[in-house]
Amino acid sequence: MPEIVVAGAGLGGLLTALALAGDGHHVTVLERDAGAPPGEPLAAWDHWQRRGVAQFRQLFYLLPGFRQLAERELPAVTDALDAVALRHHPLADVTGESSQPDGDIVTVTARRPTVEAAIARLTDTTPGIDVHRGAPIRGLATGDPIAGVPHVTGVVTDHGVRRADLVVDATGRRSPASDWLTAVGARPWPEVAEDSGFVYHSRHFRGPDGRVPALRGPLLQHFGSLSALTLPAEGGTWGVGLITSSRDDQLRALHRVDAWTAVARALTPIAHWVDGDPITGVDVMTRLEDRHRTLCPDRRPLVTGFAPVADSWASTNPTLGRGTTLALLHALALRDTIRAVGLHDPAAFAVAWHDITERDMRPHYDAVVTADRHRIGEIDAAIDGRPYDDADVAWRAYRMLEDTAHLDPELLRGWFRIAGLVATGTEVFSEDGFLRRVARAARRHTHAAPVITRDRLVTLAHTAGTNAAPARGDGPATRTNDRLS
Numbered sequence: 001m002p003e004i005v006v007a008g009a010g011l012g013g014l015l016t017a018l019a020l021a022g023d024g025h026h027v028t029v030l031e032r033d034a035g036a037p038p039g040e041p042l043a044a045w046d047h048w049q050r051r052g053v054a055q056f057r058q059l060f061y062l063l064p065g066f067r068q069l070a071e072r073e074l075p076a077v078t079d080a081l082d083a084v085a086l087r088h089h090p091l092a093d094v095t096g097e098s099s100q101p102d103g104d105i106v107t108v109t110a111r112r113p114t115v116e117a118a119i120a121r122l123t124d125t126t127p128g129i130d131v132h133r134g135a136p137i138r139g140l141a142t143g144d145p146i147a148g149v150p151h152v153t154g155v156v157t158d159h160g161v162r163r164a165d166l167v168v169d170a171t172g173r174r175s176p177a178s179d180w181l182t183a184v185g186a187r188p189w190p191e192v193a194e195d196s197g198f199v200y201h202s203r204h205f206r207g208p209d210g211r212v213p214a215l216r217g218p219l220l221q222h223f224g225s226l227s228a229l230t231l232p233a234e235g236g237t238w239g240v241g242l243i244t245s246s247r248d249d250q251l252r253a254l255h256r257v258d259a260w261t262a263v264a265r266a267l268t269p270i271a272h273w274v275d276g277d278p279i280t281g282v283d284v285m286t287r288l289e290d291r292h293r294t295l296c297p298d299r300r301p302l303v304t305g306f307a308p309v310a311d312s313w314a315s316t317n318p319t320l321g322r323g324t325t326l327a328l329l330h331a332l333a334l335r336d337t338i339r340a341v342g343l344h345d346p347a348a349f350a351v352a353w354h355d356i357t358e359r360d361m362r363p364h365y366d367a368v369v370t371a372d373r374h375r376i377g378e379i380d381a382a383i384d385g386r387p388y389d390d391a392d393v394a395w396r397a398y399r400m401l402e403d404t405a406h407l408d409p410e411l412l413r414g415w416f417r418i419a420g421l422v423a424t425g426t427e428v429f430s431e432d433g434f435l436r437r438v439a440r441a442a443r444r445h446t447h448a449a450p451v452i453t454r455d456r457l458v459t460l461a462h463t464a465g466t467n468a469a470p471a472r473g474d475g476p477a478t479r480t481n482d483r484l485s
Helices: 011-021 041-047 064-073 075-082 112-124 177-183 249-255 257-266 322-341 346-360 362-384 393-407 409-419 425-429 434-445 454-463
Strands: 003-007 026-031 086-088 107-109 129-133 137-142 152-157 160-163 166-169 191-195 198-206 220-223 226-232 237-245 283-286 289-293 306-308 478-481
Touching: 003 011, 003 152, 011 026, 011 075, 011 112, 011 129, 011 322, 041 112, 064 075, 064 107, 064 322, 075 107, 075 112, 112 129, 137 177, 152 166, 177 306, 198 257, 198 362, 220 393, 237 249, 237 257, 237 362, 249 257, 249 454, 257 454, 289 362, 306 346, 322 346, 322 362, 346 362, 362 393, 393 409, 393 425, 393 434, 409 425, 409 434, 425 434
Parallel strands: 003 026, 003 166, 026 129, 166 306, 283 478
Antiparallel strands: 086 107, 137 152, 152 160, 191 289, 198 237, 198 283, 220 226, 226 237
């Protein structure tokens, strides 16, 4: 069987290794960060440092689509997570029932360090996978050109060349692969990148009774020029994020604990999510790029023997944690491409991998970018005090669903199926009576007063508790600059 090297032991790299090892390949995973995860995944939040992962302690959530995909394709992953994570039924809080036929929107989730530590422990005990931490890749090794382009035959490390039939780049959204490829004579790696325009101001909490707060609507809710994320996690912990536009100077004060707390408590649908014991200050994440790369412009490979996966191929604004689900989907697509095409003809494999990635993964990327642009347009309009009008019918229907899902459990279930990558928007809205149900709820919601006005938001951000002493768990804001950190 082929020898495969995976660059990067983040979630994308570990899931790729598990998918490929399950087909009998021998996989070597090389990770730059030296620190190994703790033996007990639940200790990872406090005791594991991942300096190469900018979002390691930021908001995180595993979607229902991830659970379904993992249970079907890599059941050992869900077994590993079930031992440490929260199995979350999002409608249980709304309906008061926990045993209803909504298995497709149940998920198993935890904070990012816990999830990664659990999956790392699984890979460490999986036959056919060798993980080396503190093993940075210095460049690519190449052999004779194939189809007139460089052919990658391995990686260069501090200990020499490690040969491989395929090198998989899973180093993430800040992948150094462009420099690696240029150094071996490949043409520049085409990419399209733009700032998504969002700033995240996030905090994590722990409940005194070991439970997470009740959901009263979607995980992501919009309040004019600000959005809020409420994400349950393991061990009675959870995260809350306030999301603004990077151009909104008037809400920059949300990096202060007092301003953040005052605004969060004023958002009545999520105010109870601030009632726990804070375990972080305000973590700020900014300069998040929507970025897409291709190794086969016009279906002509720039290089062979090399395959980017997950965020190394494309990365987006991480609003609802799609990244890990898409990483698993991409890892399984790589497994299936190797099954179907093999690696004996590297040029044919390169084109096949490009085609499958564009067919199966590109629509997810395009959907997030489109949603980002609409949401930034909405925020700009809210700041200016004008309505946001757009002719995109599909987007308007989805926004109606977001605004009304809290009014009807069936609508909330539909929202979770779409946002959780269980079903497409087209599939959900095509179900009998669903669109009519959304329209009825929208008519009821049309004249509802806003939860908070723009003036009130700005006032709270600038005047709340500026002289107050820090509360327990409060600390200085920490900033993640995803482009530079």
